[in-house]
Amino acid sequence: MIKRFRFFWIAITLIVLITISLGFMEMLSAQQPSISHPLTELTEVEIRTAVSVIKRAKTLSEMAAFPLITLQEPDKNEVIKFTPGKAFQRKAFLVVYERSQNKTYEGIVDLTSKTLSSWKEIPSAQPAIINPEYELATQVVKADPQWQKAMKSRGITDFNQVKISCWAPGILSQLEVVAGDRLCRALSYYKGDRWNFYGSPIEGVLATVNLNTGKIASFVDRGKVPFSKENWNYDVKSLGKLLSPPKALKIFQPNGKSFRLNGNEISWQGWKFRYMMHPRSGLVLYQVNYNDGGNVRPVLYRASLSEMVVPYFDPEPTWSFRNAFDVGEYNFGLLANTMELGKEIPENGLLLNAVLANEQGEPYVIPGVLGIYERDRGMLWKHYEYNTKRNDVRRNRELVMTMTAAVDNYDYNVNWIFHQDGMLEVENELTGIVLAQGTAAEKQSEDNSYGRLIAKNIVGVNHQHFFNYRLDMDVDGQANSVMEMNMKALPIDEKNPVGNAIALAETPLAKETAAVRDIDMKHSREWMIVSADKKNSLGAAPGYMLMPGGNSIFFPVEGSKIRQKAEFATHHVWVTKYEPDELYASGDYPNQGQPGQGLPQYIADDESLMGEDIVLWYTMGVTHIPRSEDWPVMPVHRVGFKLVPRGFFSRNPAINLPEPIPLN
Numbered sequence: 001m002i003k004r005f006r007f008f009w010i011a012i013t014l015i016v017l018i019t020i021s022l023g024f025m026e027m028l029s030a031q032q033p034s035i036s037h038p039l040t041e042l043t044e045v046e047i048r049t050a051v052s053v054i055k056r057a058k059t060l061s062e063m064a065a066f067p068l069i070t071l072q073e074p075d076k077n078e079v080i081k082f083t084p085g086k087a088f089q090r091k092a093f094l095v096v097y098e099r100s101q102n103k104t105y106e107g108i109v110d111l112t113s114k115t116l117s118s119w120k121e122i123p124s125a126q127p128a129i130i131n132p133e134y135e136l137a138t139q140v141v142k143a144d145p146q147w148q149k150a151m152k153s154r155g156i157t158d159f160n161q162v163k164i165s166c167w168a169p170g171i172l173s174q175l176e177v178v179a180g181d182r183l184c185r186a187l188s189y190y191k192g193d194r195w196n197f198y199g200s201p202i203e204g205v206l207a208t209v210n211l212n213t214g215k216i217a218s219f220v221d222r223g224k225v226p227f228s229k230e231n232w233n234y235d236v237k238s239l240g241k242l243l244s245p246p247k248a249l250k251i252f253q254p255n256g257k258s259f260r261l262n263g264n265e266i267s268w269q270g271w272k273f274r275y276m277m278h279p280r281s282g283l284v285l286y287q288v289n290y291n292d293g294g295n296v297r298p299v300l301y302r303a304s305l306s307e308m309v310v311p312y313f314d315p316e317p318t319w320s321f322r323n324a325f326d327v328g329e330y331n332f333g334l335l336a337n338t339m340e341l342g343k344e345i346p347e348n349g350l351l352l353n354a355v356l357a358n359e360q361g362e363p364y365v366i367p368g369v370l371g372i373y374e375r376d377r378g379m380l381w382k383h384y385e386y387n388t389k390r391n392d393v394r395r396n397r398e399l400v401m402t403m404t405a406a407v408d409n410y411d412y413n414v415n416w417i418f419h420q421d422g423m424l425e426v427e428n429e430l431t432g433i434v435l436a437q438g439t440a441a442e443k444q445s446e447d448n449s450y451g452r453l454i455a456k457n458i459v460g461v462n463h464q465h466f467f468n469y470r471l472d473m474d475v476d477g478q479a480n481s482v483m484e485m486n487m488k489a490l491p492i493d494e495k496n497p498v499g500n501a502i503a504l505a506e507t508p509l510a511k512e513t514a515a516v517r518d519i520d521m522k523h524s525r526e527w528m529i530v531s532a533d534k535k536n537s538l539g540a541a542p543g544y545m546l547m548p549g550g551n552s553i554f555f556p557v558e559g560s561k562i563r564q565k566a567e568f569a570t571h572h573v574w575v576t577k578y579e580p581d582e583l584y585a586s587g588d589y590p591n592q593g594q595p596g597q598g599l600p601q602y603i604a605d606d607e608s609l610m611g612e613d614i615v616l617w618y619t620m621g622v623t624h625i626p627r628s629e630d631w632p633v634m635p636v637h638r639v640g641f642k643l644v645p646r647g648f649f650s651r652n653p654a655i656n657l658p659e660p661i662p663l664n
Contacts, residue, residue: 034263037265040071041071041355046090047361049111050069050109051357054094054361057119058119060096063100064096065130065359067095067130068095068331070093070278070279071091072092080287080301090110090112091117097130104125104126104589105120125589126182126589129329134166137211141186141188141207144207144216147205154227163189163197164186165186167185167186168184168325169184170185170323171323171561171565182212183208183217185321186209187205192229194232194233196433196632198232199632200232203227204224204225206219207220222316222318225438228458232632251346252348253348253374257348261350266372266399270420273285273287274287277336277355277356277366280331280333280584283305285300285303285401286303297648300474302470303469304469304583305414305467306327306470306585307325307590308325308332309323309566310466312463313450313462313463314461316450322435325590330407333356335405336366337404338369339402345371345372346373349372351370352368353368354366370402373399374398380396381393381654392659396419398417402416409433410433411432412432413428413431413636415429420657422653423643424642424643426640427638428620431637433633438459439453442457460631462626466568467620468586469617469618470617471618472613473614473615473616475530475648479531479612480614481530481610481612483528484509485504485545486505510609512577512602512605513603516573517571518572519548528543528545529544529614530647541647543645544644544645546642547642548618549620549641551620552621552622554569564595567586568586572620574599574602574603575614575615576615577608577612587601
């Protein structure tokens with residue numbers, strides 16, 4: 001009897017283990033779709049294969065690092081012509097940095113044949129800062145006698161109470177340019193027993209670290225400045241009494257989600273697109289199409305955040321270098337973090353994993369790094385008829401795909417928002433912690449024009465955030481042109497006797513150099529990408545219009561180093577003829593890069609934009625004058641733009657939505 005009982009429990013245990021195993025395999029399969037399309041992200045196996053091919057073909061040192069490993073995107077025309085079941089090539093693109101030699105290489109690995117199909121050195125190129133270098137910089141700085149002396153002079157003897165923050169070097173001196181070493185600038189913060197060390201900058205101390213030699217390249221101590229000793233933690237324990245929480249607000253979809261997920265393809269309300277998590281750009285969309293009554297019409301081939309720049313506007317030498325290119329200098333995609341339902345995205349959302357690679361070339365999975373969800377945004381359209389009391393109204397549903405990344409003290413959300421009326425919107429959300437400057441001041445001083453006192457001993461330095469988006473437009477096909485639209489008030493004359501007339505002027509931007517443009521509020525300026533070989537039912541070219549949202553001008557003056565390096569930010573709109581390798585507005589290697597890279601180079605050949613496969617680049621900026629309400633953590637600030645159909649549809653595409661069903 002005992003043996004039977006023991007056998008029974010062994011059998012039950014085996015069944016449970018098999019069930020758990022099958023469930024795990026099913027979950028793993030759901031998160032790692034099969035490679036059924038050319039735009040599927042690299043798998044863990046493919047990343048390992050690519051790295052092993054490189055190591056087998058080339059003799060790498062123990063210090064070799066892999067700052068970037070991603071899919072080598074296949075030929076655009078081959079992707080467009082792809083049909084399910086058709087064979088396709090798989091290739092990986094890798095950046096390899098030899099720190100001991102200070103050399104950067106690019107390799108392309110054919111994953112099918114497991115061979116190295118391309119290998120080249122990129123002269124004078126510095127890839128993005130990588131994780132091991134942050135720890136290296138900390139060790140080098142804390143071991144330096146000059147730094148230790150500076151800390152002791154400020155009453156800090158326990159160096160473990162100091163946090164080192166490593167920045168890309170930004171603006172270089174002429175000596176640093178000539179030397180060509182790989183550098184980082186190390187800032188110091190007093191941490192003590194608090195986790196929010198950003199509130200206690202040790203002002204005036206700046207160490208520049210040579211990451212090739214592991215030594216201090218230069219050191220600056222501009223004298224003691226008081227740093228805040230207050231506890232700027234903002235968790236529940238630190239804040240004490242909290243506000244009463246609002247009543248529960250539940251978001252649920254009892255009949256399931258309206259979007260469909262097939263591998264990395266998403267379908268929703270006429271929209272269909274693919275997505276990928278790129279280690280540099282973050283969330284990238286591909287093949288954005290709209291099903292218009294059975295006619296699948298392309299709108300975009302590829303859309304991504306191309307670059308960011310965040311210049312700070314204090315001329316003090318320990319601040320003037322601070323001009324962060326968060327995409328190219330730090331690999332924005334690798335800084336993405338896991339999200340949670342009910343926090344970054346609502347509880348009715350879906351979290352998606354992504355496969356990336358670390359600096360050693362080892363693959364890893366980031367869970368929940370992408371989110372997708374539906375949300376209600378009020379009315380979509382409405383008309384109330386007074387005579388008949390008829391009330392027609394439709395609710396507005398949106399599909400949002402999002403990611404969030406923490407770039408040191410700042411946090412950014414990137415949201416792609418699909419609308420039922422055929423509009424596609426981009427909304428960036430800025431939050432996190434103001435980059436604080438230490439000061440002896442306890443009250444705002446009029447002579448501090450470079451920032452504002454936001455707390456005792458803390459100044460928030462004036463700065464800007466500029467984002468550039470690369471939009472490979474394919475409106476009803478690849479043959480596109482770009483039009484600029486300006487509104488003009490007409491003078492009073494015999495044709496306009498009361499002076500109320502305005503007229504729209506549409507001007508084609510025929511060449512690349514002519515398509516470097518700026519927002520003009522006086523003329524309500526917008527831009528439209530139109531089909532060059534299609535006509536709508538009214539005889540006009542179908543198009544999608546770039547509708548700017550909030551924006552700013554780039555404030556650094558002509559001749560400034562940062563203006564030369566971040567030239568993409570000096571204009572709001574650029575248009576280029578499609579080239580597959582032109583992906584980044586500030587060039588492939590902005591870290592310690594030369595001026596004039598990226599868009600200025602791309603337009604140098606001044607190619608035609610009439611009836612071509614064209615790429616629209618849009619730059620939007622935020623000017624941040626910090627305020628006390630931004631401290632110790634900032635409320636979200638939103639900035640974005642819209643791509644709006646104009647003549648693309650024959651009528652309101654949301655007119656045929658059914659009436660909402662009232663809840664009982």
